[in-house]
Amino acid sequence: MKEVFEENIGLLIHDVGRLLRVLYDRQMASIGLTRSQWLLLTYLFFKDGINQKELASLMDMEKAPLSRLLDRMEIKGWIIRRTENKDRRVKNIYLSETVKPLIKSIREKAAKYRKDSLSILSDKDLNKLKDLLQILKNDLTSKL
Numbered sequence: 001m002k003e004v005f006e007e008n009i010g011l012l013i014h015d016v017g018r019l020l021r022v023l024y025d026r027q028m029a030s031i032g033l034t035r036s037q038w039l040l041l042t043y044l045f046f047k048d049g050i051n052q053k054e055l056a057s058l059m060d061m062e063k064a065p066l067s068r069l070l071d072r073m074e075i076k077g078w079i080i081r082r083t084e085n086k087d088r089r090v091k092n093i094y095l096s097e098t099v100k101p102l103i104k105s106i107r108e109k110a111a112k113y114r115k116d117s118l119s120i121l122s123d124k125d126l127n128k129l130k131d132l133l134q135i136l137k138n139d140l141t142s143k144l
Helices: 009-029 036-044 053-061 063-075 098-117 123-142
Strands: 080-085 091-095
Touching: 009 036, 009 098, 036 053, 036 063, 036 091, 036 098, 036 123, 053 091, 053 123, 080 123
Parallel strands: none
Antiparallel strands: 080 091
16 A cells, blocks of 8 residues: 555654744844854753764764854854863864854744744643653664
């Protein structure tokens, strides 16, 4: 029996993720940010001081493209790179004070985006969805 496209869980998750990214990109474009920029700033908001290697892994980026992105963001004054005391080869990445107003705008746009894109779900359904996705993510991560 032929599988129905809409019933393929992998494709469904991919499509929902793609649509959410497109809508979020539109919100961030309104304040002049690319996907790579808002993603990097968001990771630093939650993990300020993370090292460049960990950041590359989180963003699923190779070292060279991430380094170029960091160079551009450092020139704009949005981030600061500091050499780690224990290992001088390791660079930790921090949000600068000058980017804090932009972070505030990102957070406000993100809140509007979540409200607009997920309002169809009740709080109970949204919490259940998050729980199920976290279980799936943890299991898949353990298999890597």
